[in-house]
Amino acid sequence: MSRNSSPQDQEAPFISHLLELRDRLLKGVAAVLVIFVACAPFANQLYLYLAEPLMSALPEGNTMISTEPHGPFFVPFKLAFAVSVALAMPVLLYQLWAFVAPGLYDNEKRLALPLVVSSTLLFYLGIAFSYFVVFPIIFLFFTSTAPEGVAVMTDINAYLSFVLKLFFAFGIAFEVPVATVLMVRMGVTTPEDLAQKRPYIIVVAFVAGMLLTPPDIFSQTMLAVPVWMLFEVGLFFSRRMVRRRRDENDEALDDETDDIDDVGDGLKQGVGRGDDSR
Secondary structure, rough: OOOOOOOHHHHHHHHHHHHHHHHHHHHHEEEEHHHHHHHHHHHHHHHHHHHHHHHHHHHOOOOOOOOOOHHHHHHHHHHHHHHHHHOOOOHHHHHHOOOOOHOOHHHHHHHHHHHHHHHHHHHHHHHHHHHHHHHHHHHHHHOOOOOOOOOOOOOOHHHHHHHHHHHHHHHHHHHHHHHHHHHHOOOOHHHHHHOOOOHHHHHHHHHHHHHHOOOOHHHHHHHHHHHHHHHHHHHHHHHHHHHHHHHHHHHHHHHHHHHHHHHHHHHHHHHHHHHHHO
16 A cells, blocks of 8 residues: 555545445345335235145144234235245345455355355255255144144244244255365365264254254254255265366476476577587
């Protein structure tokens, strides 16, 4: 920084970054609002679709209820807003990427963009897995274990909070391959070290399943087993990444060796020509 630069000159880049951050945030909020306006008219249908796994598991004649007077109106709109944020996630991540990309090196840019895309897809995959695989099993288990004489009729707001929590838990859990590759890429650990710690990682997966899901063995296991499998996927790609990097380094070393040999041969030829001229 120049000694003659004034405080105003030093503040200018900071203010420009703040303005850009504001513009990026406004674009992200605008994307969420646009999608919400499109989803709001279908809020009730969205909630019916969300409640289908539970409704299918309820005994005949049982329904969902609302214990709050404003619940039937506000709860579907809460779901519509959550869906809007989920659908706008690619736009939000792109705005984040566009804000930080100018400050990254080329090799960091090449790594960051695939990580953003893969993490988004894995988050959606975790949500889909919880809805289509986990929900039918755990809701059937919950409703079938109710004591005789107890009518299972879940409050719509409690159900929404429950499923959003599971969506978030499975979405985050499915980021394990990205986290594994990123740790190896940053040099925090190595594939060999992770492979040796596999038993501990399996235990951690079951502990995470116990903490993030309801206290039943089915939902805990159905979170822990995919986390374990996804760890193995991340370990596989980490090994490939390390092997490819090692091959590239070997090729670069061979090229440097060839260049040194070429220089040496050139010097020898030059010395030989000098001796011949004498």
